[in-house]
Amino acid sequence: MFKSYFLLFTFILINISLYAQQGDAGAVRSIYNEALSNGEAYQNLDYLCNQIGGRLSGSPQAAAAVEWSRQVMEHYGFDTVFLQEVMVPHWVRGKKEIGRIVNSKKLGTYEVNVCALGNSVGTGPSGVVGKVVEVQNFEELEKLGRSNIQGKIVFFNRPMDPNMIKTFRAYGGAGNQRGAGPSQAAKYGAVGVIVRSLTLAQDDHPHTGSTVYALNVPKIPAVAISTIDANRLSDLLKDDRELEFYFETHSRMLEDKISYNVVGELKGTEFPNEYVVVGGHLDSWDLGDGAHDDGTGCVQSIEVLRIFKSLRIKPKRTIRAIMFMNEENGLRGGIKYAELALKNKEKHIAALESDSGGFTPRGFSIDAGKEVIDQIKKWKDLFKPYGIYEFELGGGGADISPLKNQGVTLIGFRPDSQRYFDYHHTAIDTFDKVNKRELEMGAATMTALIYLIDKYGL
Template sequence: MRNLIILLALLFSSTLSAQQAQDAAQIRKIFDEALEKGESYEMLRYLTKNIGGRLSGSPQAAAAVEWSRQQMIAYGFDTVFLQPVMVPHWVRGKKEIARVVNSKKLGTVPMDVVALGNSVGTGPKGVVGEIIEVQDFQELAKLGRAKIEGKIVFFNRPMDAKLMDTFSAYSGASNQRGSGPSEAAKYGAIGAVVRSLSSFNDDIPHTGGTRYALNIPKIPAVAISTNGANQLSELLKDDQNLNFYFETHAEMLPDVLSYNVVGEIKGSEFPDEIIVVGGHLDSWDLSEGAHDDGAGCVQSIEVLRLMKAIGYQPKRTIRAVMFMNEENGLMGGRKYAELAEENEEYHVAALESDRGGFLPIGFGITGTKAQQDKLLSWQPLFTPYGIHQLKRGGGGADISPLRTQDVPTIGYLPDSQRYFKYHHTGIDNFEAVNQRELELGAAAMASMIYLIDKYGL
């Protein structure tokens, strides 16, 4: 009996090694195709240079929908279709103006600011008043209405530079942008200025969405560059009665019709089992939206193109989704999940790329322990490509609504150290993306989708 057990173990080990060798060879094919004949970079060039920034509701967003639909048709995907979704239509209006108006040291000091997404505008008269600096909502509450009413609140909590995970640093500071204006308005503030969410000190302001609370006055809000925030803070130390002026012309218009764009390769054995890979097609209006999230969109399309190029016929249906309206509403992701439930679709997994087109270093998965263990067991297949961080916990904003249907969600993880230099800025343009890093990311994503298709989760 003991000899039989040993023999069976040896046979199993031999089979496992053969499977691993087969998978390694297939993944090598994927990387070779991406690095020698990859098309994601040229797709990104067209999306950014010919269409540009794609804020929901804009003509550019509509053009991006049609471009991505035509691109997937041209690649010969089995099915390409649109999912209608109503999205917010916020417009920035004229360029923002801001300045310190009565500094004892410097007099009038111009400041680099941009309106926060979804914010109301000041109109041509602008907003002027004493400015008061706070680090967090606890400090704001401690000051209370007596010290806040009629003033402009300056939220100046930086991202924590000590954290290696820059997305954790971003999360630790982002509530002041998302909820800060409404929190300030609770105490009678007339405007809000928020330190840009950036890992770098420079003169480039970062926009991003804010969310107004119900039954609280909507006050105008801007982001100030990190250098500007540092200078403003220094001026306030010497002059606590400092006045600040800013002018914005932002406006929220009625919702408009837009679309998620979906392309798929039908599964040969289990066509009703769906694996999603996607990014968000919309971007902020300040730049071309190359890293956020043009990169994720073209990588997702490239995943399906790579599979066709190497002659791989998936067992399950592989679906690339260009989600609309991640930046200031998440309506596309919510609509996708709503339709998936309504149509009784079964999703094996969902993978999202929304962290820029930088060098791939890993993946993170949210799901059951067994699902996580299976994904982590594939680490040796990725190690030859420098991808060494397969970890528990991960996903993305647009695929997060699928979690209510118990779909395991996977986040693609590129190196994040440079991301928050470009995120939501006027410099997130095509030139900021490295071709080889982008193509490596597409190959890594395609390899992960291949493994999920072959083995399931």
């Protein structure tokens, strides 16, 4: 008799599980249908990029983007839309930037493509000129020492590793020369720094990005150089150690300005004091439109809540879409959000960030314990029909990273990464580089995961 009851109980459990999966599969299908047939992420991105443009923190465009995103979320009828005040750095690029190889034996004087690194001091109208010392890393810099670097321009020319299939790992492996290179070179008396653009593409587009000056070290001007010109400069230096380089920039840091995170939310019906967050960063660099970095993440995050409302999904937990301010050159918005969450004693269940471009979705990286990762992996079959198969241990994202100390599960949306660094931090990161269907597929994928997290918790 006991065995019969046990078999019956097991049968019931299996069927309940199957029915739940079938129900979830139908819900996920509805989410994708809504995003692909009635999605509004692409038209929102069009406005953000083409009517507002690049949105560097502290700029009028960043202020316009704050007001735009507030109005969009209010238009969609989200339960609450509010601003979180945050002080942000206000760096300006200034006038036209000039880069020039001077009096080389083979090319004479030759113009090259450069742009100032974010937060860099400028040279002013007199520019900086000097002989060039090429290095691959900080160890080479240390071996050369002050006697070989004093009064010269240091050229960091370590490329991203092309053998890394995960291009974000290649980016991380080359990034310290941009972030810390100028201060490292200044310790040995360098007067300026040139950094190879962080991209695997071979083109003429320099890639900006933040540098961080160390304390008690002189601040020297720094520029990124396009990969084609970096190769040219390196080739010339092999036969011409007397070659000089000139660059002129007019960037400067102004006083901090008031800006805002923009938050829209749908109130939970059962657990309104538990929060599930989805977001991207509203600011961008000033060279392009900030389309892939990170306009796509912002409009996808708004789209998550819009799909919930359109399908009349009543979330159990409060779902928030956050437009973080100042990810690019300060992370002030992400830090402020975490501070306020702690101060207000908000219980965050999970945070999902989209900041890897609007390309074809591949899956998610998860920063959590094994139990949570295993739970999320149980949903993999629901995503397989849509080509989503990556559910792996990894980082969540810069803006949500300050929530980690509060025990929040952090999740990064992961689209195909092969083209992202072609556009990242450049003048060609523009709306026309975003594919409508890829963007919509990504929004649907994010919505589906948020739906499952809200329904089952973690």
